[in-house]
Amino acid sequence: MNPNRFTVRPLLLAASAALITLVAACSAPAEDDPESSAAHTPVTVEHEYGATTIDHEPTRVVTFSTNWTDTLAALDIPITAEFVQKGYSGPNNHFEWTPDHESQIKVVDSLTSIDVAELAAFKPDLILAGYVGDQKNYDRLSALAPTIPVMRKGASVDTWEDITTTTGKIFGKESDAAELVTATQDKIDAFKADHPAAVGKTFTFAQFQQTGGVGAVNSTEDAAAGLLTQLGFVLNPKLAAENKGGATRSMISSERIDLLDSDLLVAWTLGDKSVYAKVPGWDSLTAVRDDTVVYLTNDNAPAFGVPSAPSVEYVIGLLDPVADEFA
Incomplete structure (x- = not known):
C-alpha cells in the first residue's frame, strides 16, 4: 500500500494517486498519419x-x-x-x-x-x-x-x-502529444485569467474517513497539490509546515482540525457527507463558512489525485463555481 495515500490507491492511481482498467481495441494506426x-x-x-x-x-x-x-x-x-x-x-x-x-x-x-x-x-x-x-x-x-x-x-x-x-x-x-500539452496548459492559463481573485488563495486537499480519521496533503510534490498549484492556488502553509521531507500526506488529529483552515477546501469522502458533521470544528472552517468547498467521492477524486490532460479540464469545471466566490 502506498504510504502517501490515505486509502488503497484508486484510479485516484488514481486518481488519483498514480489506480487498472482492461481495454481491448484492434484498430491499426492510420496509414495517412x-x-x-x-x-x-x-x-x-x-x-x-x-x-x-x-x-x-x-x-x-x-x-x-x-x-x-x-x-x-x-x-x-x-x-x-x-x-x-x-x-x-x-x-x-x-x-x-x-x-x-x-x-x-x-x-x-x-x-x-x-x-x-x-x-x-x-x-x-x-x-x-x-x-x-x-x-x-x-x-x-x-x-x-x-x-x-x-x-x-x-x-x-x-x-x-x-x-x-x-x-x-x-x-x-510526439506532435499530437505536444498539442495536447499546449491545449491543456491553455485551459489552465484561461482558468487563472478568468478568476484573478482566486489566484494566490490557499487550499487544503483532505480525505475524511468513515472512522473519523482525516488525512491532508502537506506538499506540492503530491499530484493533487501540484495540479491545484498550477491552477494558481497556494498550499495551506500550516500543512506545508507539517511536511518533514517524507510522506506528502499527514494524518490530522481531531484536536488539530485548525490545520485544515484555508480559503479553498477540497474534501474527499467515500460519498457519505454525514462524515463532515462529525468533524470537530467543521462549521468554523473558513471554506465551509464561505461556501468554497469542493466535495469529492471516489468517483471523481482521481481527477485531482491521478491527474491526466483530460482530467485537468474536468477539475477546472469543478473549481469554476467555487473560484467565482472569490470575486
Missing part, C-alpha cells in the same frame, strides 16, 4: 527502478492507472486491457473525463498484487503501470513485458505533462 506509419524508433523510458527500452511499437497495451488510460484514449491509441481497482474506478468502471474508447475491464482488489497469469492472458507487449508498490512487484511485471512504473523517483504519481509527453514518444505521436 506520417508519425504512426514511420518505422518505430526504440524508446528508453527512465523510471524509479531504472529504465525500460521499448524496441517495437506496442500493439497490446495494458494500463494499470487512469492517467495512462486517459492519455492513450485522448491520443487515439488502442488499449488492449485496463486493470482497475474495485471501488476506485468510477461509475461502471469509467470516469466522466476519460475519452470514449472501447475496452475490456478487469476489476481487481489491489493494483499492487495483480495475478500474473490473468495479466499474461492478454499477451501484453507493454504494461503502463504507474505505482506498483515495490521493486519485487515491478520485477514480476517486467518479466512478462516491458513495464513503465512511476517515472519520477520518490513520487507515487507522475505529472500529467510527463505522462502525455512520454506517451507521444513511445507511440510516435
Whole structure:
C-alpha cells in the first residue's frame, strides 16, 4: 500500500494517486498519419527502478492507472486491457473525463498484487503501470513485458505533462502529444485569467474517513497539490509546515482540525457527507463558512489525485463555481 495515500490507491492511481482498467481495441494506426506509419524508433523510458527500452511499437497495451488510460484514449491509441481497482474506478468502471474508447475491464482488489497469469492472458507487449508498490512487484511485471512504473523517483504519481509527453514518444505521436500539452496548459492559463481573485488563495486537499480519521496533503510534490498549484492556488502553509521531507500526506488529529483552515477546501469522502458533521470544528472552517468547498467521492477524486490532460479540464469545471466566490 502506498504510504502517501490515505486509502488503497484508486484510479485516484488514481486518481488519483498514480489506480487498472482492461481495454481491448484492434484498430491499426492510420496509414495517412506520417508519425504512426514511420518505422518505430526504440524508446528508453527512465523510471524509479531504472529504465525500460521499448524496441517495437506496442500493439497490446495494458494500463494499470487512469492517467495512462486517459492519455492513450485522448491520443487515439488502442488499449488492449485496463486493470482497475474495485471501488476506485468510477461509475461502471469509467470516469466522466476519460475519452470514449472501447475496452475490456478487469476489476481487481489491489493494483499492487495483480495475478500474473490473468495479466499474461492478454499477451501484453507493454504494461503502463504507474505505482506498483515495490521493486519485487515491478520485477514480476517486467518479466512478462516491458513495464513503465512511476517515472519520477520518490513520487507515487507522475505529472500529467510527463505522462502525455512520454506517451507521444513511445507511440510516435510526439506532435499530437505536444498539442495536447499546449491545449491543456491553455485551459489552465484561461482558468487563472478568468478568476484573478482566486489566484494566490490557499487550499487544503483532505480525505475524511468513515472512522473519523482525516488525512491532508502537506506538499506540492503530491499530484493533487501540484495540479491545484498550477491552477494558481497556494498550499495551506500550516500543512506545508507539517511536511518533514517524507510522506506528502499527514494524518490530522481531531484536536488539530485548525490545520485544515484555508480559503479553498477540497474534501474527499467515500460519498457519505454525514462524515463532515462529525468533524470537530467543521462549521468554523473558513471554506465551509464561505461556501468554497469542493466535495469529492471516489468517483471523481482521481481527477485531482491521478491527474491526466483530460482530467485537468474536468477539475477546472469543478473549481469554476467555487473560484467565482472569490470575486
